[in-house]
Amino acid sequence: MAPVLGYWKIRALAQPIRLLLAYTETEFEDRTYTTGPAPDFHEKSDWLPVKYTLGLKIPNLPYYIDGDIKITQTNAILYYLARKHNLCGQTEEERIEVDVLFNQVFDMRMANWEFISEKFVTLPDFPLYELLDIYLKLDPDCLKETHNLQELHRRFEELPTIKKYMASPKFIKSPLNWPGAKWSA
Incomplete structure (x- = not known):
């Protein structure tokens, strides 16, 4: 079963993870969630009903599930993937x-x-x-x-792997951030 990356349907914090996965040619399910309406954006989002059902120690977005490994927090996910793919240096x-x-x-x-x-x-x-x-x-x-x-x-x-990913329909070009952010494009 392919690992699952869960995040809002935007680039923001998950994009570096997606890029690293593309670079390493890791097949993964990019499970995206949508926000609710303004002004709070969380009410009626499709993330809240599943937030506590995934077995995450700290239920949060982004999350990464790779078999029995369940990680939240962008940097923790990036460090895990970087160690797994030898992107942390040799010495x-x-x-x-x-x-x-x-x-x-x-x-x-x-x-x-x-x-x-x-x-x-x-x-x-x-x-x-x-x-x-x-x-x-x-x-x-x-x-x-x-x-x-x-x-x-x-x-x-x-x-090459990044270029291929960016040309694919899996690549999220926009939005850069969620609608409630102070900036978005």
Whole structure:
């Protein structure tokens, strides 16, 4: 049975997971849920009736079920998949570098970055690509002065398995976020 990724029918937090699964050519069921109407968006959503029926220790979205393995939280899922597919580095030094870069993606405080992805694909590339892609959708010129970020975005999209996934009907192009968010596109 194929693993199941559960999330809202948007990109947001699950997109880096989807990209990693596509990169590793992992067949999976992308189980998407819809929100209820405004203003609270949760009332009458199709997630609430199943939320406590999946055996998740912390019922939340996104979730990933791979046989007896049941995980919630984006980063926990990404770490699990990265370890499973050897995307965390080979040596302890590389693993530490990957951990630091992965966490840095969520801070985005550094002005310049010498990317490990120039050497090989690792865990931080998936959420970083998604973040850059969102920025580009919101402001197409936002990376014009950061050649290394432009190159990372371009190289990532040219990875054969990612390119194939993005061309497939499984790829969610939009919405980027759910309707109740402060921004969406």
